[in-house]
Amino acid sequence: MSHxxxxxxxxxxxxxxxxxxxxxxxxxxxxxxxxxLKTIQESQIGAMxxxxxxxxxxxxxxxALTKEMMLSGEVMSWPAEWEGLVVDKHSxxxxxxxxxxxxxxxxxxxGCKVPMISGRGLAHTGGTLDKLESIPGFNIYxxxxxxxxxLAEVGCCIVGQTETLVPADKVLxxxxxxxxxxxxxxxxxxxxxxxxxxxxxxxxxxxxxxGRAALYKDLASAKTLAQSLVTVGNSLGxxxxxxxxxxxxxxxxxxxxSLEVIESLEILKGRGSHTLIDLVTTLGGLLLVMSSxxxxxxxxxxxxxxxxxxxxxxxxxxxxxxxxxxANHVACSLCAAHTxxxxxxxxxQNQTELETQRQGQPWLRVHFExxxxxxxxxxxxxxxxxxxTPLPQHTHTHTLxxxxxxx
Numbered sequence: 001m002s003h004x005x006x007x008x009x010x011x012x013x014x015x016x017x018x019x020x021x022x023x024x025x026x027x028x029x030x031x032x033x034x035x036x037l038k039t040i041q042e043s044q045i046g047a048m049x050x051x052x053x054x055x056x057x058x059x060x061x062x063x064a065l066t067k068e069m070m071l072s073g074e075v076m077s078w079p080a081e082w083e084g085l086v087v088d089k090h091s092x093x094x095x096x097x098x099x100x101x102x103x104x105x106x107x108x109x110x111g112c113k114v115p116m117i118s119g120r121g122l123a124h125t126g127g128t129l130d131k132l133e134s135i136p137g138f139n140i141y142x143x144x145x146x147x148x149x150x151l152a153e154v155g156c157c158i159v160g161q162t163e164t165l166v167p168a169d170k171v172l173x174x175x176x177x178x179x180x181x182x183x184x185x186x187x188x189x190x191x192x193x194x195x196x197x198x199x200x201x202x203x204x205x206x207x208x209x210x211g212r213a214a215l216y217k218d219l220a221s222a223k224t225l226a227q228s229l230v231t232v233g234n235s236l237g238x239x240x241x242x243x244x245x246x247x248x249x250x251x252x253x254x255x256x257x258s259l260e261v262i263e264s265l266e267i268l269k270g271r272g273s274h275t276l277i278d279l280v281t282t283l284g285g286l287l288l289v290m291s292s293x294x295x296x297x298x299x300x301x302x303x304x305x306x307x308x309x310x311x312x313x314x315x316x317x318x319x320x321x322x323x324x325x326x327a328n329h330v331a332c333s334l335c336a337a338h339t340x341x342x343x344x345x346x347x348x349q350n351q352t353e354l355e356t357q358r359q360g361q362p363w364l365r366v367h368f369e370x371x372x373x374x375x376x377x378x379x380x381x382x383x384x385x386x387x388x389t390p391l392p393q394h395t396h397t398h399t400l401x402x403x404x405x406x407x
Contacts, residue, residue: 010034010044017051025064032068035168042175049172049181057186062228063235065186069194070236072168076115076144076200079152084202086113087287090192091207092225093127094214096250099207100128100158101264102280102308105316108155109307110288115151115199116158117165129160134258134345135334139325154319166194183215189228193236203239203290205283206230209247210402219244219402226405234407239290242405243283251400252276256367258345265334265341268314279400281305286404297404354381 013027023031031048034040057065078086087107091097104114118128118140132138140160142150150157169191176182176191196204206229209215210222226242233240252273254263266272267280285300294300307313314335321331333344348367355362363385366373373381 010040010048014044014047014051017048017055020055022058023061023064025060028061028064029068032065032072032168035171036072045171045175046179049176049179049184049187052186053179053181053184056184059231062186062189063232066190066193066197066232067236069166069168069172069190070197072194073166073198074144074162074164075198076165078113078148078200082113082151084291085111086115086199086201087203087205087291088114088116088196088199088201089205089207089283089287090196092209092215094209094247094251096252096255096260098128098131098252098254098260098264099276099280099283101131101261101317102267102276102313103284103304104156104158105268105320106280106284106304106307106313107287108316108320109312110284110293110303112155112287112291112293113151114156115147116156117161117195117199118158119161128158131257131260131264132158134261135321135326136330136344137326138321142324150320150323154323155316156320157324158320159324161195165198169194185225185228188225189232193229193232193240196233197236197238201238203287204233204241205287205290206233206240206242207245207279207283208242209245211246211248213249214247223403223405230405230407239407241286241290241407243279243286243401244403244405245279245400246402247400251279258341258347259367261345262341265314265317268308268317268335269311269337270309275398275400277305277308280308282399282401282404286406290407354378354385356385 013023013031017023035045089100089103091099100116100118104116107114120127120129129140132140140158142157142159144162147157147159173191176187181187206226208222208226210217210219216222216225222244226244230240230242252263254260263272267277281301281304284304285294285297288294288300288303289297294303318331318335322328330344333339334341348369350368350372352366352373353362354364364381
């Protein structure tokens with residue numbers, strides 16, 4: 001089969017998958033090349049996506065799809081002396097998920113190289129790139145040569161996806177949304193792991209969330225996704241593990257781009273939410289184990305925690321900001337031990353504090369431009385507040401981590 005295909009040939013592939021057949025590696029390669037070279041009609045791509053959504057894929061098919069998507073564009077290469085050091089993390093995301101802002105510099109302080117390629121927000125929650133762009137001057141667009149220089153000098157960078165990285169995924173991702181096939185397990189796996197594979201990672205950790213505020217509502221379904229991601233990631237030569245974490249509420253104490261930058265800086269200064277710190281140290285500790293920099297998960301967690309206490313992770317974050325376009329005085333101000341963050345970061349024009357009805361104590365501050373909260377919205381928020389003796393899950397011993405999956 002050539003890459004200059006006829007519609008009939010693509011029709012045969014669609015029919016085969018629609019009828020429950022298993023596509024060969026060559027057939028999957030031809031489909032992905034057709035997507036990349038635009039020799040297949042969008043309607044046919046949509047039909048194939050729906051056939052995959054309906055019939056699923058065998059592990060061998062998912063592996064082949066992921067590999068061909070990865071090879072549809074540039075695959076990064078790193079200096080030989082970095083072998084075993086290049087690591088990254090991917091999260092299925094959620095409101096208040098600011099883990100990357102803390103984890104990347106902490107891993108760099110542990111001696112890793114972290115080329116973190118992140119995304120923007122989905123629906124009502126900001127993405128890692130949106131949060132970083134609330135810092136004046138922070139440039140998420142870095143050419144590969146500059147990215148490698150930053151990694152050599154700092155050890156971490158957080159950037160957006162380049163035009164040459166996994167171009168087939170850009171097409172498939174958009175059409176998955178249009179065809180309501182976003183929740184297909186093999187398509188999710190292919191999209192996530194192909195991009196990480198193109199980073200040429202030594203190790204990858206996946207933060208797969210479950211709960212009321214997550215895509216997957218229960219541990220069992222989240223574990224199915226995690227196992228698929230881990231299996232395919234390892235089959236491509238990346239040591240891949242996963243953390244299954246609870247997502248029944250926003251992560252940490254702040255929600256909103258600049259507010260989450262502030263909370264991240266507070267954690268980098270040794271302060272902040274115990275549950276968020278535990279998630280960061282677990283993900284980082286697992287990566288240190290998989291990259292052979294720690295002998296056990298507990299040892300790895302302690303190593304990451306030390307970087308948050310001794311200021312070395314904060315120093316890496318400051319250096320990363322400066323390397324990615326933030327003025328020196330701005331970066332220094334944000335990383336100072338005691339600072340007024342709003343001298344640098346933009347603050348919403350208005351803030352409203354909600355108080356407990358009996359004691360009159362403030363419990364929630366809402367930042368907004370306009371309009372103000374309506375009486376109905378205020379009542380809705382007030383009704384979610386529960387007063388009483390703290391339950392065990394609300395104490396500092398509570399962990400978001402439910403389970404870990406090793407390679």
